[in-house]
Amino acid sequence: MDSVSILGEDEGAPAFLGARIRLPGRPDDFSQRMEDFPPAAVPARYQVAAEGAELVPGETYMLILGFEVDGDTPHVREGFRIDYTAGDVAYTTVFDSRIVLCPDR
DSSP states (O other): OOEEEEESOOTTOOEEEEEEEEOTTSOOOOOSOOSTTTTTTSOGGGEEESTTOOOOTTOOOEEEEEEEOOSSOOEEEOEEEEEEEETTEEEEEEEOOOEEEOOOO
């Protein structure tokens, strides 16, 4: 994986801290919110930085996006883009899925 970027400008939106990959082998649990980044909820042996990660076809991975959320205003981002290379060919995949960042209340 070459890069992960967040789409949609939102003035005052929380900072994007980066992306991690949850590796195969961990039970398929799911959490929309985890404390800290990289998240301690995913043991270190089951996660790597997304940039530079080599994914094996047919395996199951989870993309973990880190944001610094503070204040009391929710923010919406329009999705994310993954740039990757397979063989010698560069690809881009855009995920048009809204990311809603909600502060603690």
